[in-house]
Amino acid sequence: MNPAVWVERHGRRRRDEPAIAEGERVHATWGAWAARTASLAGGLRGELGLAPGDRVAIVMRNRPAYLEAMYAVWHAGLVAVPVNARLHPHEFAYILGHSRTSVVLTDEEHAEDLAPLVESVDTLREVVVTPGDRWDRIASAAMVPVADLGTDSPAWLFYTSGTTGRPKGATLTAGNLLMASLSYFADIDAVAPQDAILHAAPLSHGSGLYGLPHVARGATSVLPESGGVDPAELAALLGRWPGTSFFAAPTMVKRLAADPVVAEAARAHLKTIIYGGAPMYLADLEDALDAFGPKLAQIYGQGETPMTITALSKADHAERDHPRWRDRLQSVGFPRTDVEVGVVDGDDGPVPVGEVGEVVVRGAVVMAGYWDAPEASAETLRGGWLHTGDMGSFDDEGYLTLRDRAKDLIISGGMNIYPREVEEALLHHPGVRAAAVVGRADEEWGESVVAFVVPMDDAAPPTPEELDRTCLERIARYKRPKDYRVVDALPTNNYGKVLKRELREQLSATDAGKEPGSGA
Structure with a gap:
């Protein structure tokens, strides 16, 4: 299923309701976003001559145009290559060359670094900057219908590095993205149209992935005007957009929990903070629960299985009377609904409960493989399981605790x-x-x-x-x-x-x- 179908559907059914907000201001209704997406897709296919399966990179700070670009890429049947905008130009060049990207969609802040790459990256035809005349011309093209994306069609190349230091592109299919979105509803949160998702973390990674289930259900996507995490701005946005959830690294959670203005706004208006991407110290987590209330959910995942391996639910965080509450808080939770999770020894045999081994995962959410890297794909996906490189152990209740990282990340x-x-x-x-x-x-x-x-x-x-x-x-x-x-x-x-x-x-x-x- 093509994720762009969600935008089209809400554009028909909820035409005048807010879809994208920049700060406290509505940037686009669902009707406007759907029309913009269909026109941009038409420009990508017609004006730029892209064909289904071509790769289009997105290198921008978080802004409304990012979401417009991403869903237009899918609407046109193309493959999105979201790139961390904080990378070095040499790193941009490698990812664009490795993915054989045809077009880059970017903003004024990154245009100077990217424009010269047209000369050095063989497949790169053009760098399109927003705002700009070229972008406007593409966005005013005739609308096209949503392209058919089969379950196994590549949709997102998620670039993540390995122990070699060279980034690898995890090929996430349309089916992977759909399963990750459905798993969110099963294990993290229900989402309603009156809710919102705040993108304070980069859209190229976790925040973009967690935006998918919110778009699917018609929640408002909110982009901070600061482009980052400003506590005063965040407190105001929570008041403007009640029912807001957002993804945050543990360091961001700790910083926000220490701000009394944010804590007060969060207790009144926040729905959920999904945190992950790094270990969180127990003392910091207890402080955050005291500041925000039981509104935290932890996820453990990787780009190769888009942020979907285990979860520590809001209920787990809230159950202070449980005799092993603090032990659970130091775990990464329970296997998600859509995956099997195991812990294996060096010969890929299962280890007993309590013993440490490598964490492995299988399920419909796991990537198709690494882009243009058959040997790395075969090694990582051997035996039908994704080998995460993380070391962990299960307790007798089925909660997973990470012990070390084999990849020295x-x-x-x-x-x-x-x-x-x-x-x-x-x-x-x-x-x-x-x-x-x-x-x-x-x-x-x-x-x-x-x-x-x-x-x-x-x-x-x-x-x-x-x-x-x-x-x-x-x-x-x-x-x-x-x-x-x-x-x-x-x-x-x-x-x-x-x-x-x-x-x-x-x-x-x-x-x-x-x-x-x-x-x-």
């Missing part, structure tokens, strides 16, 4: 940072012989990036300023290390693999005010 401020890509950037410095990157607990951001650097023999160690410049030439600013440690050598095993656990132990010992291995 660092999550800072809700953003995924993969050590290998930072290490590769550091190795471009002529004074760096080796580098290893790990995460360190950070009260504000969840985790911060720390780099251990081995200088070239007989060379002065590079300064932090030099290393910063090297990183910023190649990766997004939020991925650069916050701390550099110059060392003589990196700890390795007999096969030469860097032992990052030892590096984390060194950090922990240093942060505790003692020398690594001192026993103090």
Whole structure:
């Protein structure tokens, strides 16, 4: 089923009701959004000459045009490639080239970085900027009917990085998106037309995915005018749009819970905060429950199974009298309705309750595979199960607790940072012989990036300023290390693999005010 059908249906049935809001102002009714979507789709197919299955990237900050673009892409039978707008131009170039994107839809803030890529990315025909004359011409094309998207048709290439540091495109089909939306209704929340979804987190990732069930049910999609998370603005929007839900990283939840104005507005008007993407400390979660009331639901998922593996429901959060309430709060919840979840050993055999193994998932929500990466797809989906790379264990009630991450992922401020890509950037410095990157607990951001650097023999160690410049030439600013440690050598095993656990132990010992291995 094509997700654009939802916009068309509400455009007929609820023509004059609000569909998209920018701040407190209605940007488009359902009738206007449906007409805009059909015209943009006509322009993509006619003016730009795109054919079903062609890839169209969207690189914008959160704004009404983002939603118009995404649903127009699907309306036209094309494949959306939503890209994190905070990435570096080199990262944009890789994703556009790897996905063989034909057209980029962007805004003025990112046009300067993207326009030159028409010359370097072979398949890229055009970069269309909104607002602009070209965008307006496309948007005024003759309307076309909603294209047929079969269950197995690619709809969203969700770019997520792996241990190699190179982003991989999880191919999410129309069937995957439909199942993720239905699972939301089954396990997270019912949604009514008078509700709203606030997009304070990037539409290219979790917020965009959780927007789908809200569009399906005709709720209003609200885009903050600030483009981000401003507590005063958020409090006002909760008053303007009662029944609002939003997706947030744990660090955002913690920040908002500490604001008394937001807490008061949330208790009166908030419907649900869906949090996930990183661990949340128990003390912070209890503070948030005290501030907001029982309005939190946790999800555990990945781009490969669009944010749908387990959930800790609002009822679980509210059940303070349960003898294992705090244990449950430290879990990631219970398997979702539409998936089977297992924990396996190194030979993919099931492990007993209470024992740690790799978390695996199967079900109709799991991706078709990685785009143009058959070997990676076969490895990740071996035996018919998605191998998440996360280590966890079930308790005897069926709640899953994550114990470690096999992929060394660092999550800072809700953003995924993969050590290998930072290490590769550091190795471009002529004074760096080796580098290893790990995460360190950070009260504000969840985790911060720390780099251990081995200088070239007989060379002065590079300064932090030099290393910063090297990183910023190649990766997004939020991925650069916050701390550099110059060392003589990196700890390795007999096969030469860097032992990052030892590096984390060194950090922990240093942060505790003692020398690594001192026993103090």
